[in-house]
Amino acid sequence: MQRVSQLILKKMSGRLTPAEEAELQAWLNDSEANRRLYGRLTDPAVLKDTFDLWRMVDSSRPCRDMQNQVNRMLWSSRIRRWSVAAAVVLAVLVAGSIIVGRMDMRVSDSPIASRTEIPQSVEDIKHGVTRAVLSDEAGHNVVLNATDTAKVTTILLAGHETDSIGHELCLDVPRGGEFKVQLEDGTEVWLNSASRLYYPNAFGNDMRHIRVEGEAYLAVATDSLRPFYVETDNQMIRVYGTSFNVRCYPEDREIYTTLEKGKVSIRRADEVGGELFLTPGHQAVFASTDSKVSVREVNTDVITSWRNGRFVFENQTLLRIMQDLSRWYDFEYEFADSSLENEEFMGSIPRYSDFTTAISILEKCGGIRFSVDDGKVRITRTDN
Template identity: 40%
Template sequence: MKRQIEETIKQALRIGLYLTGKNKSEENTENSLREEDEKIVREVLSKQNIENKLEQYNRLNSNIEESWKQWQVTRNRHTRIIRYREIGIAATIALLFAIGSYWFYPENITLAPVHTAQIQAGSFKATLYTGDNKVIELKENMQAVLTQDSSVVVAHNELKHSAVTGAPTINTLVVPKGGEFSLVLADGTKIWLNADSRLKYPTSFSGTNREVELEGEAYFEVQHDDQIPFFVKTSQSTIRVYGTTFNVKAYPDDSFQKTTLETGSIGLFVDDKEFRLTPNEQAILNPSKDVEIVKVNARQQSVWRHGRFLFANERLEDIMAQLGRWYDVNIFFVGTRARELHFSGEIDRYEKIDKVLRMIELTTNISFSINGKTITITPE
């Protein structure tokens, strides 16, 4: 028995190194994950398997069951930001129990296969619809001059306009699900568009205002001009920009529109009433057009443009909507309870979808199943 327990501990430590990626930098081959360890990882990473095995193990010691319940209560009472190192630690502890029961009850377990090969993280891509009825597909790492006068070019995953004379035309840049792209307007304003977003804008600005229309999510770095103010229109509001950087999340199917100010000053107009924001404030607009202004870390709201997912006590339904847009998948909830669960965590946006889902499973009572490009969420 003692030898089995010691071996279990060694196995769990190796798995912890595997999950945190530390074994890649270790020269000692004893820390690398063996084939039989990987088999165990695949078996016990299933939350249902962990709970089933733990239940069997608890029959040997009722104190363990009580400790497990206390841990669950503590987990539900505190919101925790799960980072890579913490994930490895938490997973190692869970796996220690699960692997231990694996040795005590080595029955054969067959997990349902998960086919994620056709689910890919997003990439740089967009479609440009020009005012003269042209449709131009923009692809990752594409380099091209799109107009005869070289006023519109695409390079380094960015569409750039230069100031030109003559009457402007209205373009629309559409970023599909599973995409992202950036844009520089003729006045020097830079805009990053997230997946499933569209921006309508003029090829050059004239008159007394600069105005664009947004559906979806975008980060703005607006070129300051006291004489010609900049406006962003969404379906529910108008944002007046006084020279600043800010993030707007205005998807039609989201519960709220969120406007977050990073630097400078902006005014959110809703039914002719202006709400002024100062840096690190977020205006939350609900479907009834009520506005709540809260303090936030503004940089965290736009980490998506730096290739990160960051969830701060967000509803699972809203999180899955983000994942659905980025990975271009369909989301299906079994029942309504799981939709209202809250989750906090951070992970690389370019990770495989199954790793992102496992991170969520570690701290919520749900399970995921994938069939083609549909993800089903089931409460446990």
């Protein structure tokens, strides 16, 4: 196993001797599974995606967590043995770090579910992982994970594919998940936990239109001939080649559009009323109840911190913090005292840290305590 990883590394770096070339070729000739694995591991797109993912994660994430994910790369036991070895190659390519690279793209008949284990203590609660379900209008589903983040929309769905323009797909990211997808036009979309993206497998010639539920960060490819629209609830965003964050969880009751760079305009989806243009560093807050919009200046690094591996809170209420943490760590919670919901906090939590680390930061700052009672995280004051 270790020998094969060394041979692949030498092959990729151009240092393979004739004898080693023959040894590697013999391994490739041994089975079709070996050849498929070799092709996947030396695919530049896969390597770039894996490196991009590695750069996004917190470098302090425990190595054992990463290795556990590597060990689950493929469902075939034989391929798994070689995949772990090949993971060493990827690790060397990113300066010796262990890469999150599970390669078990699994076909499924039903969407992925949230984790169902009922926690008995805070130690049982784990952070989220890269996962999603891609489905089409015919009801075909495919489960995606970390190695599929750079896949374009032509990805196979249980062996079914379509070349027709406008065939709608749905990318469903559950609680305890996150995902990045590259659309057909080169636009990149990062989806946060409990979010959905509806989009066509190929855009038409006149416009590009997608729909978002939950939270997404978008880096939209510029195309002057095809305007890009993002629909969220009753809000329509027109994009003029830009990067921005949109958040529209049902419990928020408001839609938050935060412009990092470029230009976007916002209007009601039913086209009633005019357009509001945003400039970088500003956030539009669209009220779902009456469609009123307010604009404020914000620190975009705070708003988009989830995409870069951190939770950053600036005078956030504990209720909002718990909503975000519960989606990522996938747990239910309750406040022993409802007045705690409005307590405000300021700080930063590594997104990939253990839940015990995350809550210890809040406990030290706010005079509160976390415990698990009947499967729910219970938040109380320390003097209770």
